[in-house]
Amino acid sequence: MLSFFMAFAKWLQGTWWALDISGSTWAYPFVQATHFSGLSLWIGTNLALDLRLLGIGKKRQNAAQLSEALFWWNWLGLLVAITGGFMLFASAATKYIPNPAFELKLGIFIPLGIILHIINQQKAKSWGATSETPAIAKFSGLVELLIWFTVITCAVSIPNFDTH
């Protein structure tokens, strides 16, 4: 399985646009900025909803209203983050594939976080109908919050496991 991923990584890293990103002084930071702008929207709106599910913050709007207000921008943020992230990955794919922090981030915690986020977003309609959220909503919001902190932990740990 690893050899399949490595073959894919080698091919991806050799594409003209991946070589352009890795070979340019300016392109890499621009792609990184795209990734971080998307993450700001995605993580920022996720944290706002999770903290609201936890019952923290002003209660002028309930969790259901907040979730609805942020819905499209939340997912647009993920789309931009994935686009930027894929381009960053492509520029050094063979270094990322064997990196344990990257494997944990992409293989376990991001899928887990997205699945739980979809559940929280769906459930926010009933959990967040009133200003006081039920215990299960608080628990679910807390778990999602911890998963995204773990994703960030894995992301900032990637250079520590860089063997090249």
Added chain:
Amino acid sequence: MLHFCKWLEQNSFILWLDSNVVLSLVLEILHYSGFFLLVGTTAIVDLRVMGLAGRKEQPSALAQQLRPWMWTGFAMALFSGFFMFSADAVDFYLADWFRYKVIVVLISIVAGALMFRKVRHSGENLSFPVAVKVGALVSLVLWIGAILVSVEVPAISGVG
């Protein structure tokens, strides 16, 4: 200022903090999370003012809801950023791109805070005059610029 940076770098607490791998990681996580929270919430309000996000939502209610998280994000990013800066204070101080980052971030925060203030006091209004929409666009562009300058700091100056 350079003397202060040198003193900061040699401070025993900062040296201890810098040598502690777990705490350094926690600071980095706090910095990124705070930055995402700050930029994400500001961007949503800017997009709402421009009529691009949550059109059914009352802008003043949205700004009221998100304002505490914007400042929480700012506090997290500033607190962790100070300690991250302290560990390599002299190098950061001497790096041009770090100075650009500080300037752009400061302008972005002022623009973002002014926008939040304007929107919070907009009452029942669902749309805004063109000048306010342009202000929101400027705030959004400034934050994207702040991210770009931030990632340029390690990429070009090699610090951080």
